[in-house]
Every structure is written in structure tokens, then in C-alpha cells.
Amino acid sequence: MATRYRLSAHERDFFRLVERAALANPFTEERLQVNKQLSGSSEEFSEVEQNEIGVKTVRDRFKRLEEAGRDNFNHYVAQDQRLLKNATMFDFFHCFIEPFDRHILQQLDAGAKPIKVNFAPEAFAYLHRKGYNDEEKRRAFALTFQIWRAYYFIVRNLVGRSAVMKKLRQSLWNNVFTHSIDFYIQYLWSRMEDFSTIIVGETGTGKGTAAMAIGRSGYIPFDEKPGRFEESFVQSFVTLNLSQFSEALIESELFGHKKGAFTGAVEDHEGILQQCSRYGAIFLDEIGEVSYPIQIKLLKVLEERLYSPVGSHEIHRFDGRIIAATNRSVDDLLKKGLMRSDFYYRLCSDIITVAPLRDRIKAEPRELDDLLNVIAGKILGVEAPEVVDHLLGLMTQQPGLNYDWPGNVRELAQCVRRLILNQHYTGLPAEGDGRSSPFVMDLDKGNIDAQTLLKRYCNSLYRRYGTYGEVARRTRLDRRTVKKYITDYNRNTSDQ
Numbered sequence: 001m002a003t004r005y006r007l008s009a010h011e012r013d014f015f016r017l018v019e020r021a022a023l024a025n026p027f028t029e030e031r032l033q034v035n036k037q038l039s040g041s042s043e044e045f046s047e048v049e050q051n052e053i054g055v056k057t058v059r060d061r062f063k064r065l066e067e068a069g070r071d072n073f074n075h076y077v078a079q080d081q082r083l084l085k086n087a088t089m090f091d092f093f094h095c096f097i098e099p100f101d102r103h104i105l106q107q108l109d110a111g112a113k114p115i116k117v118n119f120a121p122e123a124f125a126y127l128h129r130k131g132y133n134d135e136e137k138r139r140a141f142a143l144t145f146q147i148w149r150a151y152y153f154i155v156r157n158l159v160g161r162s163a164v165m166k167k168l169r170q171s172l173w174n175n176v177f178t179h180s181i182d183f184y185i186q187y188l189w190s191r192m193e194d195f196s197t198i199i200v201g202e203t204g205t206g207k208g209t210a211a212m213a214i215g216r217s218g219y220i221p222f223d224e225k226p227g228r229f230e231e232s233f234v235q236s237f238v239t240l241n242l243s244q245f246s247e248a249l250i251e252s253e254l255f256g257h258k259k260g261a262f263t264g265a266v267e268d269h270e271g272i273l274q275q276c277s278r279y280g281a282i283f284l285d286e287i288g289e290v291s292y293p294i295q296i297k298l299l300k301v302l303e304e305r306l307y308s309p310v311g312s313h314e315i316h317r318f319d320g321r322i323i324a325a326t327n328r329s330v331d332d333l334l335k336k337g338l339m340r341s342d343f344y345y346r347l348c349s350d351i352i353t354v355a356p357l358r359d360r361i362k363a364e365p366r367e368l369d370d371l372l373n374v375i376a377g378k379i380l381g382v383e384a385p386e387v388v389d390h391l392l393g394l395m396t397q398q399p400g401l402n403y404d405w406p407g408n409v410r411e412l413a414q415c416v417r418r419l420i421l422n423q424h425y426t427g428l429p430a431e432g433d434g435r436s437s438p439f440v441m442d443l444d445k446g447n448i449d450a451q452t453l454l455k456r457y458c459n460s461l462y463r464r465y466g467t468y469g470e471v472a473r474r475t476r477l478d479r480r481t482v483k484k485y486i487t488d489y490n491r492n493t494s495d496q
Contacts, residue, residue: 005070007080015087018058022090023182026151027169055094062091066129074131086182088130093144096123100148104233112235114228124224134224142222142229143189149233150176150217157209159374162364164355171352172210176217189219192321193278196302196347198287199325201354203466204410207325208285210354212237214323215281236280240272243286243469246479250294252310261311273307278319287324287347288333289469295343298322302346322347327470357405357412365401368392371409375416394419399427410466428463455489462486 007015017037024031032047038054039045045053065071073084099119107115120141127137154169175197177184197214199207215237220229245253248262256271276282290298301307305318324347326333333339360367372388380387395401395415405411406428418425448456454475461471462482472482 004077005075005080006077007084012080012083014061015083018087018090019083021054021058022086022093023180025170025173025177025181027154027166027173058087058091059094062088071129072131085131089140089144092123092126092130092140093147095126096144097148099123100145101152103145104149104152107232107234110232110234112232114230114232116227117222117229118227120222120224120227138222138224139189142220143185145222145229146217146219147177147181150213153213153216157213158206159370160360160364160367161370162355162360162367164360164363165367168210168352168354171350172213175214175350175352192218193305193319195349196322197324197350197352198330198344198348199323199352199354200330201325201327202356202408203327203470204408205354205356206409207327207354208239208283210352211239211281211283211285211323211325215283215321218279218281218321220279231277231279236277237283238272238275238280239283239285241285241467243289243467243479247291247294250290251297254294255297255307255309257310258312261309265311269309271309273301273318273320274309274316276318276320281321281323284322284324286326286467286469288326288328288338289467289473292340295340299340299343299346302343327467357408361405368395371412372416375413379416379420391416391419394423395425399425403427407463407466452489455485458482458485459489 017034021031021034021038024034032050035047035050035054038057039050040057041050041053062071071088073081073088076084096119099122103115103117103119123141124137127140132140150173154172158165158169158172175195176192178188197211199210201207216233218233218236220231220233220236222229240253242250251257252261252265252269252271254271254273256274257265257269259265259267272282297307301318302322306315307318308315330339330344330348330351334341334344357371369388369392372391373383373385376388376391377383395403399415407414411428415425415427458471458475458477461474462468468479468482468486471477471486472479475482477485
């Protein structure tokens with residue numbers, strides 16, 4: 001029988017720490033503490049520096065094992081095998097971060113078609129040396145890419161140092177990998193479709209961005225023969241804003257329809273459920289806008305995973321995840337009978353709240369700096385701290401540091417664009433702030449007829465809340481009328 005290695009007590013303590021780092025939610029205090037222990041550095045180093053030092057420390061330790069021919073975990077006694085295997089995944093992850101990062105950018109550019117992973121042979125050679133069999137190598141490679149995708153989309157798109165943003169990032173990670181990535185790997189890596197999610201928050205807070213971070217972070221198998229993942233993560237996330245469609249069209253957009261199913265159905269139409277693969281997720285924005293009949297059909301999808309296109313008796317299966325969002329209080333929807341309780345209870349495996357911008361800035365004023373850096377960087381294509389400083393100076397004067405940002409992050413992004421163009425942004429008047437506007441002045445003079453008043457009011461609500469559905473709910477008009485009023489108002493205004 002071949003000699004079995006044993007880790008020394010010191011080695012075992014070290015690799016237990018590495019295992020904790022590999023399995024911990026990266027957005028928790030626990031992970032920060034592990035980074036400090038791995039780096040052995042003092043408080044004078046930043047979190048980023050401590051992480052870099054810790055990663056280098058782990059790499060150096062593995063190099064010693066490699067040089068001694070002791071890096072294959074299969075050569076160890078049983079009690080050390082699992083520990084070393086988990087620690088190996090930490091090293092593997094950090095050895096290939098840069099290639100994975102480049103692949104994400106290349107796949108984003110390529111879109112829906114999965115592209116070849118050029119560094120896969122090198123990565124597989126690493127895993128082979130460590131003791132993985134063929135099936136384990138494919139699984140480990142796909143899982144590592146999933147972990148990096150989740151981290152990439154959460155960190156890059158949901159910035160902010162406030163406590164609520166830290167909690168949001170933790171929640172999104174748990175939504176993808178559960179409370180324990182070890183538990184996820186053992187039981188749920190291919191079974192997450194049953195965990196539906198509701199994302200709650202005001203219009204413009206970034207609910208769609210949070211949903212995308214989940215939807216683009218599912219497990220996608222790697223096909224070693226062509227050297228590609230079975231699906232592009234870009235294709236794995238599809239969205240539908242339910243407030244944009246009339247009641248008659250929502251069903252067709254969700255489930256699809258057959259040619260001749262109704263007047264105007266001149267050909268077969270593929271609904272969003274058909275567009276989503278078993279590795280992906282659909283995002284249903286403004287879920288609070290759908291009627292009981294649609295809720296019942298979606299409930300069947302959630303419970304039985306089955307549906308039929310409009311005008312067809314064919315049974316289709318849906319294998320993806322469902323992520324829903326609403327800018328309304330879920331309690332309010334339930335109390336007013338706008339959402340069925342059985343639909344809610346089947347939809348709410350997880351509830352994630354995205355905080356309004358005013359709360360984030362109030363809790364942590366530097367949150368505004370973080371967001372401006374990201375927004376300006378995306379607009380300009382480069383980091384430009386001097387531009388951000390200039391924007392902050394302008395915003396201090398107007399709309400002012402106490403501005404409530406009723407349009408949230410979406411409004412902030414438009415504010416930056418307006419400041420870049422005109423060096424001037426006054427913001428939206430807060431309700432009851434007493435500032436005069438042309439709308440108020442015309443009212444005082446009696447110059448507005450009822451039709452114009454209604455059109456202007458609808459347009460004002462649309463600017464604030466961002467969806468025809470929300471305007472329709474508040475005015476008790478149907479969506480088509482609301483859309484017509486807003487379109488007419490903006491057309492007349494532009495003509496003037």
C-alpha cells in the first residue's frame with residue numbers, strides 16, 4: 001500500500017483557515033477576519049492589501065507542497081484529504097482569477113453564443129496534478145467560474161460602503177450559494193430552480209441590477225470537448241417588465257402563443273419562459289401589476305414547473321429560476337388583495353430589499369462618492385477622480401447635499417449626465433417643498449383645462465415612479481390611457 005502523508009498540526013491549522021476562507025461568504029465580517037489571520041498583517045493595511053497578502057501566503061505554502069511532491073490530496077490520510085481539497089480550491093480560484101476575468105469580458109462582448117475558454121487546458125492540468133478525476137475537474141472548473149461570476153457582478157454593479165449595501169451583497173451571495181457554499185456543493189449545485197425570489201425596493205434603486213447578479217451567476221456545466229461552457233451566462237438571464245404590457249399581452253409575453261390564438265397572432269411567439277434555459281433565471285419586474293388569473297398560471301409554473309402557450313394544449317416544462325420585483329410594499333399588496341397569498345408564499349423563498357438612495361447616503365455620506373466613481377467611469381470609459389470631485393462640487397450647490405433623490409440611483413445617473421452636459425441639475429421638487437414650478441404657476445392662474453391637467457399629472461407621476469403600471473394604479477386609469485396621455489403631453493411639450 002502506498003505511503004499516506006499526514007499534515008502536521010501546524011499545517012492542519014493553516015489549511016483549516018484556508019478552508020474557512022474558501023467556504024465563507026466573501027461579503028461577511030467572518031471572511032474579513034480570516035483574511036487578517038491569513039495575512040498576519042497589522043491594522044495599517046487595507047482590506048484589499050490584507051486579502052492580497054493572504055492569497056500570496058497560501059500560494060507560497062502550496063508551492064512548498066508542490067516542490068516536496070506532496071500537493072496531491074489523494075496521497076493523504078482520509079482525515080486530511082477533504083481539508084486539503086477545499087484549501088486547494090482557494091488556491092485554484094486565485095491562480096486563475098485574471099483568465100476568468102478576461103473570459104467574462106469576452107463573453108459579455110460575444111453575447112448569447114458561448115465562446116471557447118482558451119485557458120481551460122492549463123486549468124485542468126492544475127486540477128489533475130492536485131488529484132481530481134475527470135468528472136471532478138469539470139465540476140470544479142464550472143463551480144469556480146460560477147463563484148467568480150457571482151463575485152464579479154455583485155462587486156462591480158452594487159457598490160457602496162453603507163451597512164445596507166453590505167447586507168445586500170451578503171444576501172445576494174446567499175441567494176446564489178445558500179448559507180454555506182459547502183452545503184450548496186454537496187446538495188444544490190444543480191437544483192436551485194426551486195428557490196424563487198422577490199426583490200423589493202423603490203423605483204430606480206437597482207432591483208434589476210440585483211436580479212441580474214443572481215441570474216447571471218447560476219451553475220453552467222463545462223463541455224470539455226469543444227472547450228466551452230454549455231451556455232453563455234449572458235443568455236441565461238432574461239427579463240420582462242410586466243407593467244409595459246396590457247393584460248391581454250402579458251400572458252402571451254410570459255407563456256408564448258400559437259399562430260391564430262387571437263386576433264393579430266399571425267405567427268407562433270416564444271414567451272419568456274421558453275427563452276430561459278435550465279441554467280438560467282427570468283426576472284419579472286413589477287410583479288405587483290399582474291392580475292389573479294396570471295398569478296394562478298404562474299403559481300402552476302412555480303409548483304409543477306408546467307405551462308402551455310396561449311392557444312395551445314402542448315405542455316412545456318420550465319426549469320429555470322424565477323426572480324420577481326416590485327416597488328410596492330408586499331404587505332400592502334396582500335392586505336389590499338392585489339396579490340394572492342398562495343402565490344406570494346410560493347414566490348418568496350427569499351426576500352431581498354434594496355434600500356433607497358437617501359437612506360444609503362444618510363447612513364454613510366461617502367456612499368455618494370462610491371456611486372459617482374462608478375457612474376462617471378461607465379460614462380467616460382476611464383476612472384477620472386478629478387471629474388468626480390468636480391461633480392461633487394456642483395452637486396453640493398444644486399440640488400444640494402440634503403436632496404432626497406426620489407428617483408434613486410437611476411436619477412443620480414441622469415444627474416451626472418446633466419451635469420456633464422450643462423453643469424446644472426436642480427432635481428425634482430419634493431412633495432410639499434413649496435418651490436414654484438410652471439405647473440403650479442399655471443394652476444394658480446387657472447390656465448389648465450381638465451384634460452391637460454390629467455396629462456401633466458400622469459407625466460409627473462411617470463417621471464417620479466418610472467412605470468406606466470404605477471401611474472395607472474395611482475390614477476385608477478388603465479395602462480393604455482396612461483401611456484397615451486404621457487406620450488401626448490411630451491409630444492406637445494416638444495412641439496412648443
